[in-house]
Amino acid sequence: MTEPIFLRLIKLLLPASSSTLHVGGTLRLSGFGSRHTRYYSSTLRSLNEVEGQRKDVKWLTLPPFTPTVNGADLGKVLSDRRSEAKCGVGATSTTTALKWVLKCCPELPRSLVQKLFRLRQVRRESAAEENETIETQEHKHRLKRVTAKDTLNLGDRIFLPASVKETPQEKHECGITAAEVNFIQSLVLHKDPAILVLNKPPGLPVQVHRLDRDCTGILVMGRTQTSATALHSIFREKTFRASDDIGKKRRILQRRYLALVIGCPRRPKGFVSASLGKVVVNNGRSDRIAIIDNSSELSSQHAITEYRVIGSSPHGYSWLELSPLTGRKHQLRVHCAEVLGTPIVGDYRYGLQAHRRWKHFDVPDEEDSNGDEELPFGLNMNKGSISEKQPRLHLHCKHIVLPNVSQALQDVQSSSTHDLGNVESLEFVAPLPPYMQRSWNLTKS
Numbered sequence: 001m002t003e004p005i006f007l008r009l010i011k012l013l014l015p016a017s018s019s020t021l022h023v024g025g026t027l028r029l030s031g032f033g034s035r036h037t038r039y040y041s042s043t044l045r046s047l048n049e050v051e052g053q054r055k056d057v058k059w060l061t062l063p064p065f066t067p068t069v070n071g072a073d074l075g076k077v078l079s080d081r082r083s084e085a086k087c088g089v090g091a092t093s094t095t096t097a098l099k100w101v102l103k104c105c106p107e108l109p110r111s112l113v114q115k116l117f118r119l120r121q122v123r124r125e126s127a128a129e130e131n132e133t134i135e136t137q138e139h140k141h142r143l144k145r146v147t148a149k150d151t152l153n154l155g156d157r158i159f160l161p162a163s164v165k166e167t168p169q170e171k172h173e174c175g176i177t178a179a180e181v182n183f184i185q186s187l188v189l190h191k192d193p194a195i196l197v198l199n200k201p202p203g204l205p206v207q208v209h210r211l212d213r214d215c216t217g218i219l220v221m222g223r224t225q226t227s228a229t230a231l232h233s234i235f236r237e238k239t240f241r242a243s244d245d246i247g248k249k250r251r252i253l254q255r256r257y258l259a260l261v262i263g264c265p266r267r268p269k270g271f272v273s274a275s276l277g278k279v280v281v282n283n284g285r286s287d288r289i290a291i292i293d294n295s296s297e298l299s300s301q302h303a304i305t306e307y308r309v310i311g312s313s314p315h316g317y318s319w320l321e322l323s324p325l326t327g328r329k330h331q332l333r334v335h336c337a338e339v340l341g342t343p344i345v346g347d348y349r350y351g352l353q354a355h356r357r358w359k360h361f362d363v364p365d366e367e368d369s370n371g372d373e374e375l376p377f378g379l380n381m382n383k384g385s386i387s388e389k390q391p392r393l394h395l396h397c398k399h400i401v402l403p404n405v406s407q408a409l410q411d412v413q414s415s416s417t418h419d420l421g422n423v424e425s426l427e428f429v430a431p432l433p434p435y436m437q438r439s440w441n442l443t444k445s
Contacts, residue, residue, distance in 0.1 A: 058162040059143070062104045064127065065095065065152045069412050071226040075233020077420050078403040079241070079252055097122065098148035101158055108164065116160065117148040127155025180376040189428050194227035194406035195220060199430040201379055202392055212330065214346070217257070217397030217430045227405050234402065235327050242304045242325035246271060252425075254401040257322040257332060258432070260386070260394035260439055261342035262354045264318040269308040272335045275300040276328050288349065289330040291338050303328040305335045313443035316359075317386070318342060332395065345386060345439070346393035384435035386442060394436055401427045 101113050101122070116122050124146035143159055152158070176184075190197040200211060200219040208219055222228025238245070238253045245251050277292035277300040292300035304325040311319040320342070322332050333350050337343040343351025374380045384392030408423045432440065 059123065059159040060162045060165055062101065062158040062160065064155045064157050065100055067154065068095070068103075069226055069409055071229025072233045074226075074405075074408060074412065074420075075230040076237055078230070078405070078408055078423065079234045079237035094151050094153065096148065097124065097146045097150045097152055097158060100152055101160070104158075105160075105164075112164075114148065116164070117146075120145050121161055122146050123159040124150070124152070125157045125159065127153060127157075177376070183376040189218065189430060190426065192406040194223060194409055195231065196223055197221070197428055200397075201381065202384070202433065203379070211397060212333075212393075212395070214393040215395045215397065216433050216436070218400045218428050219397075220400065220402070222405075226409065230405050230408070231402075234405075239326045239328075242302075245325050246304065246306075251401075252403060254399070255324055255397065256399040257324070258396045258398045258436075259320045259322055259332065259336065260345045260436070260443070261318050261320055261336055261340070262316065262345060262351065262358060263342040264312050265307065265309060265320070265340045265342055270306075272303075272305040272307065272339045274303060274335060274339050276303045276331060276334055277301065289328075289334050291334065301328050302326065303331045303335065305332060307335075307340065311444070315443065317345070317443050319440070319443070344393060344395050346384070346391045347395070381434045382438070385438040387438065391439070392435055394439060396432055396436055397430065398432070399427075399429050401425050 098113065098117060101108070102110060105113070122145070123143035125143055146158070187198045187201070188196070189199055198219045198221070200206070200216055202214050202216050204219075205213045206219065208221065211217070211219055220231060222231045234253055238251075275292045276289050278287050279290045280287050306323040306325060308321045309318055310321050320336070322336070324331055330350070333344055333347050337347065337350040337354075343354045348355055386394075402425065404424050404426050408420055411420065411423065431437075
């Protein structure tokens with residue numbers, strides 16, 4: 001699945017009132033392009049004419065500025081679940097006029113909003129004056145020009161020329177077929193005002209809690225800047241405090257992956273604690289992640305993985321349940337290959353030598369009926385099992401438990417004495433892709 005297709009997928013799942021989506025706090029997609037410039041230019045010309053020729057300008061009134069939840073603080077409290085931290089989530093009590101306009105009007109391009117400020121066509125009404133009883137004409141004179149960097153106080157209102165809402169917008173023809181829409185919708189595991197959870201197919205390039213391109217399974221995305229920041233903070237805090245989670249049966253953030261590996265670990269379960277770092281290979285032409293023996297090196301990152309053998313096959317395979325306590329790049333793949341000595345099937349980057357020695361899994365012709373039916377976007381989820389000469393990566397994020405960010409945001413916004421210790425957890429389970437399910441059936445037969 002190529003990146004342009006991913007953009008189409010994300011735009012389809014966006015809420016109608018938003019033009020951006022934040023994926024794990026790392027990805028932002030804009031819904032506007034340069035092709036609309038001619039419309040914005042004409043709008044600005046009309047605004048200039050109105051400003052110069054009319055005194056009774058009609059204004060578009062934005063909601064009064066209210067404090068926004070600090071997503072980083074929220075993530076820290078949720079990851080700790082400190083019962084005494086009932087008021088530990090901070091709120092931003094000030095913001096700039098530009099940021100507030102962009103937040104209230106996500107459909108307006110940033111370039112247009114910035115030009116409105118440069119042309120001095122944005123007004124502000126101070127909250128201190130809002131409750132005074134005055135005549136309408138006096139009210140108009142009380143509106144003051146505001147710059148993009150001016151700080152707003154709680155209750156301040158911003159006024160834009162009403163003609164901004166009349167800006168023509170070109171209709172988007174995304175060209176997605178009904179079959180593609182149905183397929184995309186079938187990937188959704190959960191959707192609420194704060195997050196979107198998908199069962200990611202292979203080949204989708206993203207950066208969300210280290211879910212690699214060819215890895216499948218649960219993909220958690222923040223639908224707003226605040227929720228994305230909170231998610232990022234939760235994953236980051238659990239990485240920093242990974243050592244505290246060793247031995248705990250129940251953790252605030254739980255991630256379980258299912259992997260098919262070549263060989264079998266010496267012990268049926270345990271912890272892998274080995275620092276990782278980037279090393280240069282092939283005479284500087286490429287790099288890869290490797291175990292760093294000297295953990296004092298600045299480039300190394302401590303990584304901890306809990307593993308458990310859940311099944312083995314006489315054909316030389318083992319199924320492992322992997323629980324990363326930290327979130328490092330290629331952590332599970334490197335720990336399996338270089339520490340446990342059992343590279344993941346289909347991982348040719350860290351298990352190439354094992355795959356060269358690997359014997360093809362012979363399947364009778366009548367059983368080798370994977371099917372050539374392709375899904376939308378050129379996907380074929382039936383191809384890639386161990387019955388193929390070149391199987392796909394067999395690493396699947398099957399199970400995730402994390403705090404209910406949407407509930408936490410509602411609690412913080414609705415009460416000044418919120419207790420986040422009572423926030424419930426959300427649990428998600430993603431079924432195996434067909435090619436991994438086939439490998440599971442073959443190794444269990």
